[in-house]
Amino acid sequence: MRILTTIFFFFILGAIQCTMAQSVQTIRGKMPARKMGLTLVHEHVFLDWTGAERMQASAWNNDSAVAVILPYLRKMQSHGVKTILECTPNYIGRNPRLLARLADSTGLHILTNTGYYGARWDNHIPAHAYRESVDQIAARWLEEFNHGIDGTTIRPGFIKIGVDGDSLLSEIDEKIVRAAARTHLRSGLTIVAHTGPDQLALRQVEILQQEGVALDAWVWTHAQGGSDAVRVALAQKGAWISLDGLGWVDPAERAGDSTGLMNYVNAIVHLKKTGLLKRVLLSHDAGWYTHGVPGGGRFQPYTLIFTHLLPILREKGFTKKEIDGLMVVNPRAAFAIRVRPKN
Numbered sequence: 001m002r003i004l005t006t007i008f009f010f011f012i013l014g015a016i017q018c019t020m021a022q023s024v025q026t027i028r029g030k031m032p033a034r035k036m037g038l039t040l041v042h043e044h045v046f047l048d049w050t051g052a053e054r055m056q057a058s059a060w061n062n063d064s065a066v067a068v069i070l071p072y073l074r075k076m077q078s079h080g081v082k083t084i085l086e087c088t089p090n091y092i093g094r095n096p097r098l099l100a101r102l103a104d105s106t107g108l109h110i111l112t113n114t115g116y117y118g119a120r121w122d123n124h125i126p127a128h129a130y131r132e133s134v135d136q137i138a139a140r141w142l143e144e145f146n147h148g149i150d151g152t153t154i155r156p157g158f159i160k161i162g163v164d165g166d167s168l169l170s171e172i173d174e175k176i177v178r179a180a181a182r183t184h185l186r187s188g189l190t191i192v193a194h195t196g197p198d199q200l201a202l203r204q205v206e207i208l209q210q211e212g213v214a215l216d217a218w219v220w221t222h223a224q225g226g227s228d229a230v231r232v233a234l235a236q237k238g239a240w241i242s243l244d245g246l247g248w249v250d251p252a253e254r255a256g257d258s259t260g261l262m263n264y265v266n267a268i269v270h271l272k273k274t275g276l277l278k279r280v281l282l283s284h285d286a287g288w289y290t291h292g293v294p295g296g297g298r299f300q301p302y303t304l305i306f307t308h309l310l311p312i313l314r315e316k317g318f319t320k321k322e323i324d325g326l327m328v329v330n331p332r333a334a335f336a337i338r339v340r341p342k343n
């Protein structure tokens with residue numbers, strides 16, 4: 001009898017862990033990851049470039065923003081998109097109340113984030129981040145994960161950070177990466193790291209390994225700025241390779257320069273040849289309504305993947321299963337909340 005009870009206990013525990021392992025945190029609460037459906041992992045709806053120390057959320061005009069953004073979201077939904085990750089970090093226009101209105105109007109599942117953005121010359125890093133320790137910064141992000149952001153009950157579904165530099169990470173950027181690693185280990189949230197070139201990716205990987213975080217907890221964001229060789233090397237170690245600037249390519253350009261559509265196609269084909277398609281994420285990094293610019297400024301649509309990229313991949317022999325892998329299965333695997341310690 002005792003053995004049966006023990007088996008039953010572990011069965012229930014396993015079932016609970018299994019369910020927990022498959023949920024994501026949307027702005028409307030926890031949701032089974034299987035409900036994400038077709039997902040765009042890196043988009044923006046709103047930005048405020050003012051800078052961390054001068055930005056005022058009270059000045060944002062959400063009514064005007066909703067009117068501009070909604071038609072673009074609806075167009076995206078006409079291609080079957082069910083979920084987006086809104087990648088605008090705190091101190092650069094993260095706007096949870098606006099996201100809630102957009103989710104209500106469209107029925108989209110929207111994930112927002114916690115973390116700080118150290119790219120763009122650290123203009124969006126708040127002053128307290130320089131004074132505080134790594135653990136104090138992580139505690140602020142965990143507070144958002146546990147209780148909600150900006151006075152709302154909306155909780156982050158991932159960690160968004162940014163780094164930049166010519167070859168090495170700056171001291172503050174390194175601190176942000178360590179804080180992200182420690183926040184991951186205490187929350188299970190995936191780290192989305194605005195990165196770009198190889199050397200910044202490799203340096204982050206060293207830090208994550210020192211902090212005891214497995215690479216499948218980390219998304220190399222803007223990996224289109226890296227090389228085939230390093231993308232393959234890091235994907236083999238488990239990193240997520242995010243090819244995510246597709247909103248900004250010229251669809252007429254098929255010659256294959258470093259920022260063109262064919263650059264993406266070639267990178268994806270190379271990852272397929274090396275058996276690593278299951279580590280790849282795709283998105284547009286498009287949008288957005290810019291605070292302080294009349295009418296929100298120029299808006300890039302969220303549709304080029306559907307109108308141009310996927311048709312080319314199909315021409316090149318990608319199967320429905322492979323495309324579903326890129327757009328449905330991989331996002332679900334990347335963002336299901338679970339702690340991923342380094343073995």
Ligand SMILES: [Zn+2]
Binds near residue numbers: 042
């Ligand atoms: Zn972005």
